[in-house]
Amino acid sequence: MIDLTKVLNSDGKEIHAEEMIGFETFVSRLGEFPITSSTPVSLTIKNKGNQELQLSGMVTLHVLIPCSRCLEDVDTEFVIEFDKELDMKMDDGERQKALDEHSYIEGYNLDVDELVYGEILVNWPVKVLCKEDCKGICSVCGTNLNLSTCSCETTDLDPRMAKIRDIFSKFKEV
Structure with a gap:
């Protein structure tokens, strides 16, 4: 004071x-x-x-x-x-x-x-990045993608398209 x-x-x-x-x-x-x-x-x-x-x-x-x-x-x-x-x-x-x-x-x-x-x-920043090209974390397993890679499927499809994806996956198995 x-x-x-x-x-x-x-x-x-x-x-x-x-x-x-x-x-x-x-x-x-x-x-x-x-x-x-x-x-x-x-x-x-x-x-x-x-x-x-x-x-x-x-x-x-x-x-x-x-x-x-x-x-x-x-x-x-x-x-x-x-x-x-x-x-x-x-x-x-x-x-x-x-x-x-x-x-x-x-x-x-x-x-x-x-x-x-x-x-x-x-003065608080809206967004803070560790580096410009930060890859973030895997939304499935939580792995820091800057340090290692993971084998999770990263395709985020619209949930309304799930049935079509299931049809295509059945044809791949044949």
Whole structure:
């Protein structure tokens, strides 16, 4: 937590701070993902006057995310830069009414962990691949096709065509 009253006391005042994030795992509806490394969160907070603050900063994190095809862990780098304006005249209730997503401001304190959590969530990748040509896993036996092959039948036919497939398989036996 960073006490913002130090900056709010005088117009034009600027402080710089570095904070380590306080969580080792990113937890969301998608699951739990270990954070393998992170730099300190570098913050600059400037009083713009009239109880408005300029908040900017940067953090770099590495998170283990499963590959979307083969489920092997991929070390994914997040380089997060942010630049936000905070109106400190609003109280928590007014911020919610204004649909302002400042859940990282509690009174006159800045919760750095909440700020970084929100930024990770916004920057979360849609799809993570271990390599561009990842072959994925066999849908029948679960073998990682990047590491070995399997002898499962891979033709995925429309189930409505099963009868026709059965007819052709009977002719093959003759």
